[in-house]
Amino acid sequence: MLDPVIRQLMHAHIQEKTHPIEPIITGVSAVIHHIPDIRCVAFDVYGTLLVSAAGEVGTTDDLAKTPHSFISTAHRLGIPSQQVAPLAQSFYQMIRAYHHHARERGIQYPEVDVRSIWRDVMDTWDVLGSITPEEIALAHELEANPVWPMPGARSVIESLRSRGLRLAIVSNAQFYTPLILEALLGTTLDALSLHPQIWSFEIGVAKPSPVPFRALQEKLSDEGIDPGQTLYVGNDMLNDVVTSQDQGFKTVLFAGDARSLRWRNDRAEIRACTPDGVITDLTQLASIVTSQ
Numbered sequence: 001m002l003d004p005v006i007r008q009l010m011h012a013h014i015q016e017k018t019h020p021i022e023p024i025i026t027g028v029s030a031v032i033h034h035i036p037d038i039r040c041v042a043f044d045v046y047g048t049l050l051v052s053a054a055g056e057v058g059t060t061d062d063l064a065k066t067p068h069s070f071i072s073t074a075h076r077l078g079i080p081s082q083q084v085a086p087l088a089q090s091f092y093q094m095i096r097a098y099h100h101h102a103r104e105r106g107i108q109y110p111e112v113d114v115r116s117i118w119r120d121v122m123d124t125w126d127v128l129g130s131i132t133p134e135e136i137a138l139a140h141e142l143e144a145n146p147v148w149p150m151p152g153a154r155s156v157i158e159s160l161r162s163r164g165l166r167l168a169i170v171s172n173a174q175f176y177t178p179l180i181l182e183a184l185l186g187t188t189l190d191a192l193s194l195h196p197q198i199w200s201f202e203i204g205v206a207k208p209s210p211v212p213f214r215a216l217q218e219k220l221s222d223e224g225i226d227p228g229q230t231l232y233v234g235n236d237m238l239n240d241v242v243t244s245q246d247q248g249f250k251t252v253l254f255a256g257d258a259r260s261l262r263w264r265n266d267r268a269e270i271r272a273c274t275p276d277g278v279i280t281d282l283t284q285l286a287s288i289v290t291s292q
Contacts, residue, residue, distance in 0.1 A: 047260025
């Protein structure tokens with residue numbers, strides 16, 4: 001749990017560093033079917049509630065793809081330029097090592113808590129002074145993966161909530177993801193009634209593992225909501241549609257931004273899967289979900 005003062009400072013930093021990003025039209029046609037008896041709508045975040053320049057939360061990009069993000073982060077935080085390459089190499093090496101050990105323990109899709117990675121990097125390279133793991137993690141993410149609210153994100157959440165629907169999140173994410181959502185949507189996730197929230201960094205497992213969806217199923221079952229009464233909305237056919245359908249959820253593919261739309265046509269399981277609906281604008285959910 002972040003200190004409220006630190007949380008406020010991070011919100012301010014997010015608002016300072018983010019700028020509007022327009023989604024890129026995909027050319028996909030919406031497929032809108034009225035689905036009855038939906039009691040919960042659950043959302044992915046990156047590429048669904050947030051326009052994401054990278055298309056996903058960024059911890060595992062190859063170093064060669066994102067050198068600028070480390071250079072910009074180092075400049076902002078006053079880290080000597082000669083330390084940028086060693087820091088970046090250590091960062092990715094430690095992520096790969098964590099993933100390797102987790103897979104040896106049987107976790108097929110492990111997720112790091114990026115704060116722990118940065119803490120280990122900082123212990124190895126004693127050049128960061130009083131900078132905290134949270135500060136450097138957030139600063140680097142804002143450089144590596146610019147984001148902005150998807151058009152209609154807050155309004156559709158508020159509309160669904162006003163109709164008595166339970167709202168939830170299942171997302172590959174880091175500690176800064178809910179902070180970014182709150183800063184850019186202009187209110188807290190609790191105020192938007194987005195609960196339960198299943199974050200990969202908290203459970204140590206990422207989609208397309210079924211574990212995040214089983215965690216959601218368990219929490220919703222306490223309220224008497226079955227998977228078949230839950231609609232999951234995401235932009236990735238494997239991570240979001242196939243995996244949640246396998247757990248019994250209804251699904252909508254969000255095809256609203258070419259940056260983040262993931263068809264995954266190279267996967268055999270995709271060819272045997274059809275989402276219950278396809279939308280190109282979040283506001284189209286109103287035509288899919290039954291009024292309560």
